[in-house]
Amino acid sequence: MTVAETSHPAPPRRGSDFARLSRRIAEAGLLDKRPGYYALRISLVAALFAGTWAAFAALGDSWWQLGLAVLMAIAFAQVTLLAHDLAHGQISRSRRxxxxxxxxxxxLAVGLSYGxxxxxxxxxxxxxxxxxxxxxxAPDILIWSRRQAEASEGLPRFIGRxxxxxxxxLLTLEGVNLKVSSFxxxxRKxxxxxxxxxxxxxxxxxAYLGAVLLVLPLPKALLFLAVHQACYGVYLGCTFAPNHKGMPVLTAEDELDFLRKQVLTSxxxxxxxxxxxxLGGLNFQIEHHLFPSMPTANLRKAQPIVRDYCASLGIGYVECGLLESWGQALRHLHEVGRPLREVRT
Structure with a gap:
């Protein structure tokens, strides 16, 4: 997919297109903090997180722990999504x-370096x-464009086919990958x-390994860790992949203003x-990218304003169901890997 396929020229207008949209959003009060919403959400996520650990201790040496590992992965992912909102300043005005x-x-809670x-x-x-x-x-393991495919070598070239x-x-390894990357x-200075x-x-x-090994015998503990980290990685991957994968990949030749750069790639x-x-509100990815500090609870309200504004400017605004978003991402990955499959080995 190219940028040209998703945007149509609009008549010249004075001032910044994004500035006009930003004024409409601000006038609607959608950039205001939502302390009540976050107080409730944090309480529920904290209860889920603490509750799964309490249930883990109560169950003891049981195969039911593998089912709990899945629920704990959901709790870890929800804590991670809260950390995401904190990083964007959505919850508090204080950086400290x-x-x-x-x-x-x-x-501390999920083992992901915040900084x-x-x-x-x-x-x-x-x-x-x-x-x-x-x-x-970045083409670390997967490749995201034909240009990356043609320049790839080693593991990305092997996997890219x-x-x-x-x-x-591969998403089952993402939880472990995030921990390794954090350490x-x-x-870095x-x-x-x-x-x-x-x-x-x-x-x-x-604390994480100690608790698991204290409650479960080693073989069962290793299986619990594998299920938990695999489900955690898949959850995060399925949350973030629908947002941009399969959308236009930009290069140095693409000169776009802020509004179009954010909308056309999301x-x-x-x-x-x-x-x-x-998805922690990340299903409203276009609005989130345009206004990163907007509280999650306001993204839904901002959507019709942003969508109608993009339509008035002829800017492509992409929206689809969850399964279709995964399908678009997978089709894109398969297509950009075509040059590698066509090369004789």
Missing amino acids: VSRIAGLVAGN WWMDKHTRHHANPNHEEHDPDV WQAFLFFP RALR SLKSRGTEAALLSAHVL RNVRGGRLVNTA
Whole structure:
């Protein structure tokens, strides 16, 4: 998919297109904080997180723990989504409060470096789906464009041939990958509060592994860890993949303003309250990318304003169901891997 296929020229207008939209959003009060919403959401997620650990201790040496591992993966993912909102300043106006809460939720609760992830995610928001600048489309394992396929070598080149079929199996490793990346980030001098981050990450690993090994015998403990981390990785992957994968991949030749850069590379996912809760509001990805600090609860209200505004400018606004979003992502992965399948080995 190219940028030209998703946008049509609009008559020249004075001023910034995004500035006009931003004024409409601000006048509607949609950038205001929602303390009541987040107080309730944090309470529910904290209860789920603590409740799964309490149930784990109560069940003891039982095969029912494998079912609980799935529920605990959901709890971990919901905590991670809260850390995401904290990183964007959606919950509190205070950067200090957001950072402290983010370190507790990210590093201590789920073993994800808040500082590392915040830096990575900020770069993604600045240049979504950009080959050179978005770390989320770097060809580390998977390839995201034909240009990357032609330049690939080693593991990405090997996996790239059939990456669409390997996508979901690879997601089972994403939870472990995030932990490994978090510890590797501690070597960076640019990471703020490295000592605090290291202490909290270490405390998480020791408490997490210690609790599991204390309650379960080693074979059952290893199986519990495998199920939990696999489900956690798949949940996160299924939450973030529908947002941009399969949308236009930008290069240095693409010169777009902020509004078009964010809208044309993002995709919304239709669904009711269940989808909204499961995806942490990220199903309104277009609105989130345009207004990252907007509280999750307001994204739904902003959608008709943004959608109608994009229509008035002839800017393609993509929205589809959850299964279709995964299908588009997988078809894109398969298509960009075509050059590798056509090469004789």
